[in-house]
Amino acid sequence: MTVLSSDNKINVNSYKELKDRQGREYEELTENKIFWAFGREQFDRLLNKLNLTEEQFCEQFSKYYGGGFIRKSAIAEVKALSEKHYKEIQDMKNNFQFLYDGLYYEMSNHEMFYSMDYEQALSYLGFSVRDTQSNKTLLDAFQKARHDYHEWCLEHCC
Secondary structure: OOOEEEOEEEEEEOHHHHHHHHHHHHHHHHHOOOOOOOHHHHHHHHHHHHHHOOOHHHHHHHHEEEEEEEEHHHHHHHHHHHHHHHHHHHHOOOOOOHHHHHHHHHHHOOHHHHHHHHHHHHOOOOOOOOHHOOOOOHHHHHHHHHHHHHHHHHHOOO
């Protein structure tokens, strides 16, 4: 359950809950503000869908990550939400259970079994291996999540 404390700081009992809420917030904010086109045919369909000429489109949109386009009027809002979401995770950097839950979830949610690239799980939470050197809680959570995930793989996959 997500609860706001009296000082409006987020109190999260689960990484998955936070991730799901952040996903819903992002989807709600970006609906009809971010679009994707991976080639000329898709771009032409997008222009048709939006009922815009290419010139009008260029006036109203900027390029966005990975082949996307964002309405220029939404850039500040999307940036603010992204910063808020990043800060929420960073605010939990000393919460062992949150970090463990997040790291284990990301290890389980990606192709870690094939790649065994556990560092990737850190990056999904906005951390790097270097961060584990200065944050003992993060290091402990990472080591436990890696151990527990590896044990799960050995038990269920072999």
